[in-house]
Amino acid sequence: MAGQISISRRGFLASTMAGGLCLGLRIPVPGAAMAQEGAPTEVNAWVVIHPDDTVVIRVARVEMGQGTLTGLAQLVAEELDADWEKVRTEYPTPGESVARNRVWGPFGTYGSQGIRASQQYMREGGATARAMLLRAAADRWGVEPETLTVSRGVISGPDGQTLRYGELAADAAAVEVPSEVTLKDPSQWTIAGQPVKRIDTAPKLDGSQIYSLDHTMPGMLNAAIRQTPVPGGKVAGFDANAVRDMPGVREVVAVGEDAVAVVADTWWRAKTALEALPIEWNEGENADLSMDQIHAMLDEGLEAEEAFIGTSRGDFAAARAEAAQVVEAVYHFPYQHHATMEPMNATALWTPERCEVWTATQDAEAALAATATAADLPIEQCEVYRFTLGGGFGRRASSHDYVHQAVAIAKAMPGTPVKLIWSREEDMLHGCYHPITKAKMVGTLDADGNLTGMHMRISGQSIFAGLMPEALEEGLDPLAFQGLNAESDEGEFGYSVPNLLIDHAMRNPPVRPGFWRGVNNNQNAFYLESFMDELAHAAGRDPLEFRRSLLADHPRHRAVLDAVAEAIGWDSAAPEGVFRGICQHMGYGSYVAAAAEVSVDDQGQLTIHRIVAATDPGQVINPQQIEAQIEGSFAYGLSAALLSEITVSDGRIDQANFDTYPVVTMREMPEVESIVMPSGGFWGGVGEPTIFVAGPAVMNAIFAATGKRVRTLPLASTDLRTG
Amino acid sequence: MARIRVNGTVHEVDAEPETPLLWVLREQIGLTGTKFGCGIAACGACTVHLDGIPMRSCVMQIQDIDEGQEITTIEGLSPDGTHPVQRAWAELDVPQCGYCQSGQIMAAAALLADNPDPSDEDIVAGMTNICRCGTYNRIKAAIKRAAELG
CATH class of the missing domain: 3.30.365.10 (Aldehyde oxidase/xanthine dehydrogenase, molybdopterin binding domain)
Incomplete structure (x- = not known):
């Protein structure tokens, strides 16, 4: 400090x-x-x-x-x-x-x-x-x-x-x-x-906290919306007369080229009428998009000649030629949805002179810009009033599409405030999904089991390319390498591998990506820390000792790893039938590690007995809230690792609600022991970093328990039954 | 016109008989503490009590509710926010974003009314509401604390 x-x-x-x-x-x-x-x-x-x-x-x-x-x-x-x-x-x-x-x-x-x-x-x-x-x-x-x-x-x-x-x-x-x-x-x-108490708890206990979705105004109407089921599709036509006489209906509005909204006195009536509204779609060129096509794009990228080099040191090709042992594996991290508990929504009031919006946003300045654009008014004649969010996780930073739409609808009804609420189905079918990627990992070991080289080829989708192409650097996406950078205060690759090559083949399926809590660190940590485990086992070495031997030059990376190893009792035997996994990563300026204890019964049922997670965020403002963030990040990270996945069939997202997009509930939630160990001198983040280590710690423990290496998430797609 | 009794007051509401209780509470009666999360009874953000039983109001049609039945929402759980569950929630600083917490609190209050000293398994079985912030471990601890306070 x-x-x-x-x-x-x-x-x-x-x-x-x-x-x-x-x-x-x-x-x-x-x-x-x-x-x-x-x-x-x-x-x-x-x-x-x-x-x-x-x-x-x-x-x-x-x-x-x-x-x-x-x-x-x-x-x-x-x-x-x-x-x-x-x-x-x-x-x-x-x-x-x-x-x-x-x-x-x-x-x-x-x-x-x-x-x-x-x-x-x-x-x-x-x-x-x-x-x-x-x-x-x-x-x-x-x-x-x-x-x-x-x-x-x-x-x-x-x-x-x-x-x-x-x-x-x-x-x-x-x-x-x-x-x-x-x-x-x-x-x-x-x-x-x-560890002071949060300043905002009381109204969250008696229903008095007003979220954007709760906002109301005199004379306000409510809108329900249906957007194109296929990305890039457009509305071909709709029959407003079919629903005009339904209870409460006031207006049927085309919203841009790709959506239709029904405006009514209550949202339930708007939604009911929308479901009765005949809409024809021009589905466009993505109408046959399938996971097979997307996987083929990614697989091609894994082997492509050209790729954007993020980190290069030494000579990986030479290391490979001289290796006593070469280990190869392909990993995959699927699309994920944010699934904020509060679906997307915004209230807008438009007049020719002024436009005001009431909404939940992770970037009120971006929401204001979206308002001005959609309102076709100077920014000085617009305003955005915001509320505490019912969840963000990156969704309410990735796109303000819901603000655009609310303003577009309000613009069709000058002087009348209109609240647009996405149903859960609209929310899940029109997300900004955690991007899909694969990685081909190649590691080289010498005769003594030392790691001499590694090539990590990431193939897949760029968030920048999908949301903000202007952020690309000469068409390339440096954000792809989160947590893998050679020298970075934000997320540095910790292992001293003499011959290292990390590159990215950008392949962008036409499914809108977004920033999803932890962003690219999620798959990068899963790929790297699972593969480090594979390499340790291939070398016949203890996964902790193998990692420690490569972290001498990165004492903070090693310190969090040591902290979880000690807390989980790595040096002593686990209870009968219980197995351990460990991992570390750095991102958003913080150093994080986790150790997990799991068992897997002969029916393949996983039980997570214990998680220990450590973070060194440099500086600590409220330790009990950091503990809350660590616990919460495991709920979110383990949802993706164990259960959740967004897929596409015939150009349509297959999952529309929590019945088909299962997430961690109290039943699956493990006990999490938090170690908050600020070393001072820097300021790291705490909202995201521990999410990176949730998946790999558990997957490495599953390998210890079953000998099965989980290379494709979520775990639900892997049969863990033994015998 | 339907007549329903909410937090001790009878309301006449202008809603189609198929309208879910959730939207009647929120849009007609103005009680927005009960939240919309999924609309298919999967997430529990809309949990209210019907004669003390926890119900997911997003799939409960207004026509299936009798005027003689007592509906309790988060706003009516206690007159001043001092229900043992609310006190325990405050003590343990449970909420993060808070959006699901009305439903969590209503589910927990119903669980404890039915079982004043729940085991871990009782709590897990009774608390199926979704929280994307991941406050589950604090919720579990707070239910145990509320059992002590209750």
Whole structure:
């Protein structure tokens, strides 16, 4: 950790402006003269203080369960020396952000960056507000700020006098922005770093938390939508008259070229009418798309001459020629759906002058851009109001198609607010799916069982290519190598393999991909860590010892591995009939490892007895919430590893609801023991990283139990019966 | 017009007889704490009590409910959020995104009303609701805590 950080005013402005930020006080704010009795005061963009001492901390990143709202509030409250009991949060809108020169920085909440990418400027925001409150108190008392102390929002003077933040906020807003602030060293933290309770729990216990899907407005109508069943298909025609007289129906609207919506007074009536609406489709060129075609594309990529080289060191071909033993295996990770509990939805109100949207989004700025585009209005005439998400997992960052649609429908009914809700079936059939890939793994061992070389050929779909081709680099996708990069603070390949080649043959089936919690780390960790296990067994070596021998140059990778090995008791025998697997990976700036204990009965039934998972995220803001993220990531990761899969037949997604897309429930959920071991000096993410190691830890344990190497997920497709 | 009794109050609602209770609660009565998740009784986000029995309201048609039956939603579980399940949920900081938690809490409350001291297996058998955030282990611990508080 950098410890005490001093920043000059000039440096602060320069650095923050470079990032598109500015301090709130550079904008005119209500000063002392304007302060009204009972009115809150914006001390700066991050901190609003009410006369009753309530401190409102503005958070641009969004809460979707991962605890970011609480964590960022802890950091600001820490630097502010606020009374944690009096801290509340609120979301600024992206429209306000546009009007204020992006004072809050990026809104995007993905890539496990909600805290790590915001912490510096938000802590500075808290520290700056504290300094201004101190200045205001010092001026009141005619003393120097250095003579004052602060505790829980109360400033004490040298003669024992006190002033509360609520009494000083208006004055503080009017004082000059300090030329420098000093951030606390984490060792001084009393709010941050502590396992405080989440700030947003109470309304989630009595039904009072309002999600986007719960939003309502006077005169609001509801829309149900049907989109093309085949990607690339278009609406050929529909017979609106067939449903116009059904109860509650107000309008039938073509939405773009590929969807039709029914608008009614209630959503249930809209959905009922939609189901009765005759729609003809022009299914287009993907009408015969099948998994056989997709697999053929991927298989060709596995052997292709040309591929994008991500990491290359030494000479793999030479290592292969000299190898005492060559091990080869092909792995596969299927499409996955996000399946957020709250289906996609948005409410829109359009007039020729203005368009407003109420929705759940992981990137309110992107939602605002989608609103402006669909509304055909300047961005300044649009606004997006957001809610706590009923799950995100990347879906609500991958595409704002549901916002586009809601606005398009509302535009057909000027002045009437319309809430569009996707049925679960629409949600699952029109996802942004975790991309499909395969990998061909080749490893070379010398006569002593040392790993001399590895070639990892990934073949498959690029998320960038499917969603944002402008992010490709000369047509290539560096994101394909998450967790496999030679040198990276984000996700570094940990093993010292002298001859290493990792490359990607991009093959893009016409199924829309998306960012799915953990993104490409999921398959990369499954491929690499399963194959490392294969290599260890081929070399006749212990899987832990084999890995450790290659991690000498990456002590943090090795430390998390050692931590789970020790906790699971790797050096001692497992209980009778119980077998262990272990793995490690690095991603989103954090080092993670897991060990699993499983048994498989003679009917092939898997039981996961125990999971131990470790993470070194560098810095810890709320350890109990990190534990919650670790547990949750295993539920999500094991759903994909054990049960879930999206497939395509005749151009259509085969799975439409939880009956055909099974996920982990309490029945399948293992006990998870968490080890949170921050080593300091960096800020890693926690929302995603442990998902990477969920699958491979269990699959490696299954191999130990059965001798069967699971190379294709989900496990449900493998017969584990013995004998 | 259908008449249903929700959280102690009788409501007259204008809905077709096939309309699921979930949508009557949400759209006609304005009780949005009960959530839409799947529409096929698979996820449990819409769980309410019908005469104390946990039911998935997304597949329960309004015509099959008698005015004499008492429907309890998350909003009516306790007057002030102090049902032992709610207290235990708060103590253990159970929710993440929170969207499924109304249903989880209603399922847990019904489980405990029926079985005040459930075993692990009783809990697993009684709690089939889906949570994509993966709060299952805290839910299990909170049910045990609620049993102590209850």
